[in-house]
Amino acid sequence: IIDIIKGLDIKASKNNYVVVNPETDLDEVTELPEVLWTFYQTNKSNGRKASNNNDLNDFTIxxxxxxxxxxxxxxxxxxxxxxxxxxxxxxxxxxxxxxxxxxxxxxxxxxxxxxxxxxxxxxxxxxxxxx
Incomplete structure (x- = not known):
């Protein structure tokens, strides 16, 4: 998700947070700070997906x-x-x-x-x- 607010993107890499549902069972993962989860839930509707191509199937990059x-x-x-x-x-x-x-x-x-x-x-x- 990009542009939740100006300058803030949430994306996956070795050095960034990945936002997931807190009920997801993940072993040995650093817990997401509650303030970040609240911020994400409050602001996620402001963002947009980085790519929005509905013609893709699960096997297309x-x-x-x-x-x-x-x-x-x-x-x-x-x-x-x-x-x-x-x-x-x-x-x-x-x-x-x-x-x-x-x-x-x-x-x-x-x-x-x-x-x-x-x-x-x-x-x-x-x-x-x-x-």
């Missing part, structure tokens, strides 16, 4: 369509690029591979090199704990 089709409409491109970057990182892509694939997808989108570099470098730093 929408982010991979971006490689061929680009990052979408203006106003969604940076969020979609970030989604693709995180998907590729979670699939085990190296930083060089990230730049190659993001560059290919961007050939249909026209984001600046600095926008791409900022997203890739920030995401990579978060994923690798600064390494």
């Amino acid at each position: 929408h982010e991979l369509d971006m490689i061929v089709d680009g990052f979408g409409e203006e106003g969604t491109r940076n969020n979609n690029m970030s989604l693709l970057v995180w998907t590729l990182i979670s699939l085990g892509f190296s930083k060089n591979q990230l730049y190659a694939v993001i560059g290919l997808a961007n050939s249909h989108s026209g984001l600046t090199d600095s926008e791409i570099e900022k997203t890739v470098e920030t995401s990579w730093r978060k994923w690798t704990n600064g390494n």
Whole structure:
């Protein structure tokens, strides 16, 4: 979910909270602070899903369509690029591979090199704990 409030996204990675139902039975997981759960419940309707393609089935990875089709409409491109970057990182892509694939997808989108570099470098730093 992105844009719950300006600047706040809730997404899954090694370095971010993942919001789940508190009744879910998860062993050895850091408990979500009650204040964050209350905040999420109160504000989740303000957010929007990062991708909203109803044509997909359970076996489709929408982010991979971006490689061929680009990052979408203006106003969604940076969020979609970030989604693709995180998907590729979670699939085990190296930083060089990230730049190659993001560059290919961007050939249909026209984001600046600095926008791409900022997203890739920030995401990579978060994923690798600064390494």
